[in-house]
Amino acid sequence: MANLLFRLGGAAARRRWLVLAVWVAVLAAVGVGAATLAQPTSSAITIPGTESQRAIELLATKFPGTGGASARIVVAAPAGHTLTESAYTTLASDALAALAQAPQVISVTGFTKATLSGDKRIAYADVSYAVAVADITDEAKDALEAIAAPARAAGLQVEFSGGVISTTEEAGSSSEAYGVVIAYLVLAVTLGGLLIAGMPLLNALVGVATGMLGIQVITGFVTLNATAPALATMLGLAVGIDYALFIVARHRQQLHDGMAVHESIATATATAGSAVVFAGVTVVIALCGLAVAGIPFLTVMGLCAAGTVTITVVLALTLIPALLGFAGNRITRSRIAFLHRRAEPQPHPFGTRWARIATARPWLTVLACLAVVGAMAFPVLDMRLGLPSDGTKSTASTERRAYDLLAAGFGAGFNGPLTLVLSGPGRTDMKAVSAQAATMLQGDADIAVAVAAATNEAGDVSILSVIPRSGPDSEQTKDLVRRIRAAGEQAKQAGITAYVTGTTAFNNDVSDKLSSALAPFLILIVVLALILLLLVFRSILVPVKAALGFLLSLGASMGMVTLVFQQGHLGGLLGVEASGPILSFLPVLVIGILFGLAMDYEVFLVSRIKEAYTHHGDARRAITDGMRDSARVVTAAGLIMTAVFAAFIFGDDATIKAIGLALASGVAIDAFLVRMTLVPAVLHLLGRSAWWLPRWLRRLPNVDIEGAELATPVVHTGSHAEARLMAGDPAVTETSERR
Template sequence: MAKFLYNLGNFAFTKPKRMLIGWLLILVAVVAATIGTGVSFNGDMSIPGTKSEKAMDLLEKKFPAGDDEGTIRLIFKAPKDETLEAKKVKHKINETIKEIKKDKAVKQVTDLYETFTISKDKKIGYADITYRVKADKVKESSKEKVLNSIKISKDAGIQTELGGSVTFSEIEVGGISEIIGIVFAFLILAFTFASLLVAGLPILTAVIGLVIGVMVILITSNFVDMSAFSLTLAVMIGLAVGIDYALFIISRYRQLLAEGYNLNEAAARAVGTAGSAVLFAGVTVIVALCGLVLVDIPFLGIMGLVGAFMVLSVMLVSLTIVPAILGLLGDKVSPSRKNKLFSKLQPKKEKKTMGWGRFIQKHPGKIMLGVILLTGLISWPALHMELGLPDNGMKGKETTERKGYDLLAEGFGKGFNGPLVVIIDASQADKTMKSKSIEKSSKLLEKMDGIKQITPAIPDPSGEYAMLTILPRSGPEDKETKQLVKDIRNVSSVADTKFLVTGSTAVNIDISDRLSEALPKFAGVIIGFAFVLMILVFRSFLVPLKAVLGFLMTLTATLGFAVFVLQDGHLAPLFGIPAAGPLLNFMPVLVTGILFGLAMDYEVFLVSRMREEFLLSHDAKKSVISGLQHSGRVVTAAGLIMIFVFASFIFAQDLIIKTMGLTLAFGVLFDAFVIRMTFIPACMMLLGRANWYLPKWLARLLPHIDIEGESIAQKEKKII
């Protein structure tokens, strides 16, 4: 592998124009294809086969409600000391609804005074706008019409908020988050290389890979159901790893120049050595993300595949465009060319390269114990982790969706925002007793605790099924509601009838349960695969074992931090989290895949350099210090870049993106600095030569994978 990449680097460096023109043609092709096909994000987050999905399918079959039309709920609250039935208030609400009806896209608007959708105290009520198209097809002009129309009621002192299936805030790709991440990455690179020119190269190549990846994903959205969040997640990952991969190759190139290699040889060797580590690390990330397909959850599998393709795109660009640009720039990237300001800010060489390694050498046992205790402390909150899906109740308090959510809870109870739809299945009951069986089953539900209101059972034309709606006393994300769903499903019905529960709340509960079950299976598969792969690469048992152990420590600490902040609400205002609530139900599985791939990145970059030194000196402890000396600073820079890129997404408006950015930023922080730069070197110091032990009989059987550049070690073209 190293020899192949050496030749690739040599070709790209010596014939840069050919390489760049080739990539330019690819870029033009994908941009043209994107313009021609357009974009279509329409994926949902359902899981076929769950109890709630089966109940939903039965509901649609037995109680057809026509097309799945988009709705906007208008929520009104009367001014102080007045009610919605006051003449002036009623007039303004009716005037608002009349104005909205002028939109030809509107199918109907309910009248809250005719449908009696008003709270008992007459203070809060709602009316539903139904459109002729699905929620995601409602035009911006229709949304603007609603926003302009409700000014009538608002100007009259009537609080008017919005809810429903039509969203007024979409997930955006390309904005303040990406810009902030790139700015911080540039500053870190400028400090690392002490060169503004060199600092811009990893960002330039990452953006090229990012644009190509985004274009291909946009094209694919027309043929595969995916959500816009899949693209945002891919951009988040691609930007971070793309900058890091280019950073490692350029850093190694400058090191080789400092050692005396000529420009051409340094570029070829950089791609052959650091590029091998990049390729292996990238493949590990890709495998981890593709592994999400194994959990058998469609939307999660698509997210993994989209993210994996983005990593592939930026990785290929790093391995080819980076040496090509280096070829064009010539000696302008030489380590001797430094920016005076940034070079003054850099610490002295001895301090920055040797101090940390010597500290670890002196206190390896204490460091390991300290890291284990710290991990346990941070991981502790994960023991009471709860999963769910953010709803309007977890949005910012300033948003109309959150205000509307709170008004409905105030007027109609917490459970109004999470109704349960129950189907009574009497298909197996005696033909002459079906109606009585449904009646008895309905009364059985009325006796259950935790129910505020239950509607009369409505039978289908066959009389074998009946539907009713339950309003719980508790909110959609409360433990009591989840328990109520389980109680209804487990209740002993009468006369061969059974209960099926669906609705958004039940669907979220089932998705969370399925994802919780999938996490151990998924983690076990990717960890097992990586363990075998690292045995092949590092030709050792203990190095892969420590890598896996370190990842498990990172994962538990990351989940513990997420529960501490997002679920328990500690430090939430500091990170702009509007409300505490359960963790995003697919976060643990997604974070496991992403963090595992990124953790193996740092493991490969750091430990491969240690093994390279060990093969030369056969001194285990010296190789650890030398590995930290040569790769520690660049791994630190790479970790900081990834942290800032992920952390920049905390500024996003969408709660899902915000929480994912925060969680991944902490995960990288913990893994890069606590585990890879501290715990792993301490372990290797204690174990000494045992780190690299592998039985001879197994060594003979295993194929040789060269990522340290042994196959090109004999190529000596130094300038003497």
């Protein structure tokens, strides 16, 4: 691999204008495609094979139109007034009449005594559409919003739920921008110049732009979940910067050591580029492995993010060598003296000092790391999984305000109604059966209301609406769903099939399906790590240590998310306004992403240690030598990734906030506590045995990630020869690349 990448890096540097033109053309092409084909994303989730999904499909067949979107309009009167006042009843009547004529609307119900709270201050109406949320036109949304203006002018509070109308307060600035600014500052200090610091950033921005435009093109053919672009952006920014940083930092170090520019570009692409390829492959495989969960929206999210990561890898191996070719020797100079001095080789660099600290008392270091990670992971024992309700959204959103009004006026369970679907193929008496079922259910202490809602014309399918007493996120409501489903099993003897669907039931099904996929996926990831690292490091114990370190980082990451989002600690500091269960798909997502990122640091750090060990054979000295050359870059990469992910914590979307916290804490723990501290201590304890490989495994292919097979660099004879090499002089190039 190193020889191939050596030639690729050299060719990209020589033909830099061609490389630049190709990437500009690619960006332009996907831009045109996005402008032509882009369609809206959707927040809808389907889980094939679950009971709630089967109920939805049955309703779509037996009750045409019920599978469409619905919007709920919640209205509250000012203090000291009630909605029964004549001025307000007139507004309600006019609003219902206007909505009944609105585009795509098939029915409007509500603003009656049955939908009025006990204190007569809060009421609601439901608007049903013939199409899904993603297919509702702007004209239909405008008609829905039009009712709010006269009502608000009359002093009423009007809010919406259901996802048709979604409003939040505009953030003062983009959260991603903060991460990019911090990344640039870290790069400038690490690399010692403003010009060279911009290269990794440019690599990431081009990669994310290409990936995002590509995702927009894909929306023209398939419906994507709304979280997919945000995840791809988050991951693309982080790895795009890191991968380019690895190559640029290696190139700068080699220039300081006296290597000529072209030879250094090719060598950096061969060595650091090999680590980039391996790290990128692990991230891509892990993201594609999300398909193991069997949930379409999660699979699509993983594939979109994997595509963006692939683009950043290709960019790092082609565009970065081209940019380095344009820069020439100028990247070693900085007009800011402080930055230049920071990047100069130091007699006792940070990596050397830290390695000595970590290995001075290795057992103490190991125990201290385990104690800290264990404390951070402890909350995960109490972790509950689920999908977020509107009650966990920001109070700046209309959905959250509607949720609070409904809970205040009608009870917490009103925000999580259950739908019981009774199907009796060949029967015509399901209306009477549903009435009996409603009477039986009303006797359950956890049910506030159970009422037969509708029966189809054939009389073989009936719908019951069940309002729990507890909220949609509570354990009591989940237990209620299990009891209703258990009772429905008895109805099969009478030829009746009962399905429970609705938000809470759907959330239960998602959580159960993801929980069943969690163990197989984690095993797959750990086995994958062992195999890939075995090929890279040709060692048994190093892969085992790396996999165990990943599990520690994963536990601490999910522990922090549980602490903040479920238990409510530090919520005010991070802008989390309501606690609740952890996103049911978050553990699977974090496993896939964090695994790939953890392997980034493992490969870049340990490959330099192995490179030193290969040169002189002293296992413990190799730790200090390897960290001397890599700790600075790993530290910068960890800070950049943590900053990029942490920036997403301060956005408005609760889902993105949780993902950002999980990845930011996971990367910080893995980079600084596990890889930079625990790894050198464990390697010190293992000594030479860390690099032991059984004889029968020595026939495995050698991927040569350290570039050991590269030929000895040529002796450079002066600026004239170097200029000819940069210009692509065939004679000089042939001499340079001779093996």
